Amino acid sequence: MRVMAQVAMVMNLDKCIGCHTCSVTCKQTWTNREGTEYVWFNNVETKPGIGYPKHYEDQERWRGGWVLDDRGRLKLRSGGKVKRLLGLFANPDLPSIDDYYEPITYDYDTLITAPAGRDTPVIRPKSALTGKDTAIKWGANWEDDLGGAAEHAAGDPNIAAMPKQAADKVRFEFERTFMFHLPRICEHCLNPACVSACPSGAMYKRAEDGIVLVDQNRCRGWRMCVSACPYKKVYVNHNTGKAEKCTFCFPRIEAGQPTVCAETCVGRLRYIGMVLYDADAVTAAASVPDPQDLLEAQRNLFLDPADPAVVSAALSAGVPRDWIDAAQRSPVYELAIRHKVALPLHPEYRTVPMVWYIPPLSPVLDAVSEMDGDNADPDQVFHGITQLRIPMEYLASLFAAGDTEVVAGVLMKLSAMRGYMRARTLDGTVAEELLAATGMSSMDMERLYRLLAVAKYDERYVIPPAHRETAAELAELGTGCSLDVPGGPGMGRVLLPLSVLPIKRNGEP
Ligand code: SF4
Ligand code: SF4
Structure with a gap:
């Protein structure tokens, strides 16, 4: 390893x-x-x-x-x-x-230098490459x-x-x-x-x-x-x-700062963190024959940062201690590996991508609403997830090499989390059936909810700064x-x- x-x-x-x-x-x-x-x-x-x-x-x-x-x-x-x-x-x-x-620009000079007249001057789009008039x-x-x-x-x-x-x-x-x-x-x-x-x-x-x-x-x-x-x-x-x-x-x-796209994201939907992986296993993980096995193979590359054997191997490999600490608090590990709700984009390309996506539940919720259903009712949403082939097949083509079960499993977790938190917050009850349906514990539900719904800046971005000794x-x-x-x-x-x-x-x- x-x-x-x-x-x-x-x-x-x-x-x-x-x-x-x-x-x-x-x-x-x-x-x-x-x-x-x-x-x-x-x-x-x-x-x-x-x-x-x-x-x-x-x-x-x-x-x-x-x-x-x-x-x-x-x-x-x-x-x-x-x-x-x-x-x-x-x-x-x-x-x-x-x-x-x-790429285009506009002939802004015309606006500024046009002589006074009865008509408002009009500017044409110009190619930013050739400077000539162009049609967009x-x-x-x-x-x-x-x-x-x-x-x-x-x-x-x-x-x-x-x-x-x-x-x-x-x-x-x-x-x-x-x-x-x-x-x-x-x-x-x-x-x-x-x-x-x-x-x-x-x-x-x-x-x-x-x-x-x-x-x-x-x-x-x-x-x-x-x-x-x-x-x-x-x-x-x-x-x-x-x-x-x-x-x-x-x-x-x-x-120790997030990327500009993440820092400025209006939806606060980006998470950045360190993950530890086994570099010796990458080629084998990218080579599994069935494209639908690639997701699991890629997940298996990530090492549990809390495992003492991994910590010791990481220290021996020269990974700084504070980077290991950061990996233990990594929102990426939490979402992609612990909760398995984030998926890689087109794993079948076999490049083992490191930007993962939580697929959108909204197409399913919209469809349930359109059928006059209650999109806050997990039963109806679960039913929608299993019935709505089209979004499922489309999302599976993007995120799971066509495996609809993987996408359905993620959407069920997301939907169950909403139902669970709704029951807990509004009725003060624990929706045991949702825990059973998803195999999640109460703590899993709370942790996932915290990350997806209310996580603050420091929880969304856990980035250890570079080390002075490697600065040169x-x-x-x-x-x-x-x-x-x-x-x-x-x-x-x-x-x-x-x-x-x-x-x-x-x-x-
Ligand atoms: S909400 Fe979407 S489009 Fe807007 S900044 Fe965030 S990622 Fe970009
Ligand atoms: S450019 Fe980026 S996305 Fe494309 S193969 Fe290289 S690392 Fe992967």
């Missing part, structure tokens, strides 16, 4: 109101620069929908993540080393700017609140994976079915495809906390990481030709990752001809 520490995140999707504050604050912090106009390290998608970039979940198209070879060993879906090297200059699995969207046809958030999504629903890869009858129902009764928001950042995977695909060794996973970064000094702009990432969370800065990605706000994490090493790593400003270390000369950058339209040479 080789114990390592990982900083990880859980998001509670029931609380996301799709306000995009997280995206905007992240952009202001990290990608408000030339070359990254189209880049959103944090984006919020409306589901069902095709997302950003378009259809990123369709790995038949983009060939991201890992698959098993004939002998059951992991290999990048994008191909082995030889194939990737042969494709260096003609990589067909790369989204174009049209798959993201053409798509955006990172085009499907917001299902706006325009009815037109594109058929293209959602999760719907394509559903049985035909259910898929047709989602397509044709789209706005009546369900919707929710899905905020996404880099998953800082334990088995990152981006790192394995990088021919320059520029992408790396920090040993001390597992944050995945790009060394700007080593990146040669081959873009293999963009193709290999199944979540499409590596981007190319078209000014520098180098890869950039979510940094998990590592300077803040080192200071961290500073050195930080220099390589700086994305800060034009002229900074990451903003050097373009190393590749413009023709091989992704900033071109589909079909253009």
Whole structure:
């Protein structure tokens, strides 16, 4: 057993109101620069929908993540080393700017300098890339609140994976079915495809906390990481030709502070904590043959931070004592492992993602209300959970490699917790039947309720600061990752001809 520490995140999707504050604050912090106009390290998608970039979940198209070879060993879906090297200059699995969207600005000067006249001056949208007039046809958030999504629903890869009858129902009764928001950042995977695909060794996973970064000094702009990432969370800065990605706000994490997206989240739905895992077991966990076994295999990677044997192994491996203490109070461990209500996004990509999600109960509650049921009655909600195939199959495609029982189990726990607390608070009774139905104890219910409903800042973010003794090493790593400003270390000369950058339209040479 080789114990390592990982900083990880859980998001509670029931609380996301799709306000995009997280995206905007992240952009202001990290990608408000030339070359990254189209880049959103944090984006919020409306589901069902095709997302950003378009259809990123369709790995038949983009060939991201890992698959098993004939002998059951992991290999990048994008191909082995030889194939990737042969494709260096003609990589067909790369989204174009049209798959993201053409970033726009406005000709604000016209507003300020227009001569006095009878008509109000009008400003036209201009491409932020070419400066020319442009028509706005798509955006990172085009499907917001299902706006325009009815037109594109058929293209959602999760719907394509559903049985035909259910898929047709989602397509044709789209706005009546369900919707929710899905905020996404880099998953800082334990088995990152981006790192394995990088021919320059520029992408790396920090040993001390597992944050995945790009060394700007080593990146040669081959873009293999963009193709290999199944979540499409590596981007190319078209000014520098180098890869950039979510940094998990590592300077803040080192200071014991949450990421900017978490700090500013209006719904207070993000949780950040340390988890301990067995690094020797990652490859085996990512290689289990049946995709529906991946969730349990990934859960089993996490070590119980209260187990004296784990504590001793962690100390021997150099994990600082206060990091182990933090792991023992980790809201991520609590939600993902102790209560098993958080699930990884697309575990079948086999990258072992470290941003997990509590699936939304609201589609089920809405459906129960629509049937004139009482969505506060656990019996009716339980019934709804077992009957409502469509949201269940859709959520299972996102979070459990299609296993609806896993999602139903989580939603039952969440629903039971509401019923249990309602009975306790309003009637002063203990709903024993809910404890029996979910296999949870009273203490489990109270702990889960506390975390999901009333947890304060210090309970949602349990982040031990970086250690002074590792500061020099961290500073050195930080220099390589700086994305800060034009002229900074990451903003050097373009190393590749413009023709091989992704900033071109589909079909253009
Ligand atoms: S989600 Fe992040 S760590 Fe995982 S493969 Fe993509 S870029 Fe790499
Ligand atoms: S700030 Fe929070 S609530 Fe708002 S969109 Fe982002 S994740 Fe959702």
